[in-house]
Amino acid sequence: MLTSSSQRFLRGFVGLTISAFLAGCSAHPDSTYDTDLMHNDFDSLAGWLGMTPPPSLTREKAHSGTYSIKVDSNTEYSIGYTKPLGQMSAARVTKLRLEAWVWVPSPASSALLVSTLAEPGAKPLSWNGFDVAKAVTKYSEWVHVSKVIDVPAAATINTLFNIYLWRATAPQPIYLDDLKISAVK
Amino acid sequence: MLNLLSLSWLSRPAGPTPLATTKRGTRTRSRQLLVGLAISTGLPGCHYQAAYPEVREHRVLFNDFEQLDGWLPEPSSTLTTERAHSGRYSVMVDAAHPFSITYHAKLGELVSLRPRRMRLSAWIWVESSSDDAKLVFSATLPNDSQGKSKAYAQVFLVDNWPYRRWTHVSRDIDLPPEVSSQADLSIFLWNDGAPDRVFADDWELTDLH
Secondary structure (H helix, E strand, O other), rough: OOOOOHHHHHHHHHHHHHHHHHHHHOOOOHHHHHHHHEEEEEOOOOOOOOOOOOOOEEOOOOOOOEEEEEOOOOOOOOOOOEEHHHHHHHOOEEEEEEEEEEEEEOOOOEEEEEEEEEOOOOOOEEEEEEEEEOOOOOOOEEEEEEEEEEEEOOOOOEEEEEEEEEEOOOOOHHHHEEEEEEEOO | HHHHHHHHHHHHOOOOOOOOOOHHHHHHHHHHHHHHHHHHOOOOOOHHHHHOOOOOOOEEEOOOOOOOOOOOOOOOEEOOOOOOOOOOOEEEEOOOOOOOOOOOEHHHHHOOOOOEEEEEEEEEEEEOOOOOEEEEEEEOOOOOOOOOOEEHHHHHHHHOOOOOOOEEEEEEEEEOOOOOOOOEEEEEOOOOOOOEEEEEEEEEEEEEE
């Protein structure tokens, strides 16, 4: 025999389980425990990156807000993010999750979300090119993509983490918005 | 409170505002502002609508500085997590870093119609009355070889009290006709000899039409 409050609890629990399951379809189930280290919707950068606006910061398309970043036949590299690991996270990170929303025009496109880890002025400890165009199955619409990269054991607090979009062989523009980096627990 | 402040700005005596008022002028104006504030608190809100139906504000810039770190072409010590009005970051200037990171934009890319008046505002934190730092607005024309400012205005940070806490500052800037849509705007924080660190967060530029 269930009391009304425990029935309510059970109903709530079932509801929670269902919504958690549904959320799991679009996101990764373990992301709840990740630590958000950086996110950017690219809506606060315009005007602050110098006298000349960077061509990769665009209002042509956006997943959120007004701006996204793009690469195309005239724009080989997007603007990038650079930060020492020790300033991104107080605790040592072994894996980083890269997440973004991308807009890819066709299966013939290719653009790499490049992330590197390097000691200042030295050869990279790691170089990772995540082909975002290969990660999508739908074209000409915004799609969420995600990838986990390893942080080498040799990385220190001074190791620079760098991430940017590289055109590779994209004949048409590829757009990226809402970039997020988190530490995988 | 903020609405009342902007109301009091509008209810100050009519007349053209000089582009670069002297400090004394601005101080006098802050006194007028206080009087205006006192008067406007006693007025019903509908008065504003009736008296200034043509005034429509349009925000063309807002930055809480939360998403700049790591994305600037060069890391800047003027982007800091030491204090913040909102979030974690604000902009700081001191004797070693007299000029902050700077906002640049072509006027024509911010607005479709050339505004006659804009309002620059921010939340600021100053240590004492001797910290005479300024939030600077400047508009230059690209074909001007001398790069002379056609509209230059400073928001004086020490004119506002209380000190040692976050305070809202605001100034309306008249744009003369020669400031075309091709004009280059720049906005930055200037230490100007302030002995202590000065902070500014949540910068906002609105088009007042």
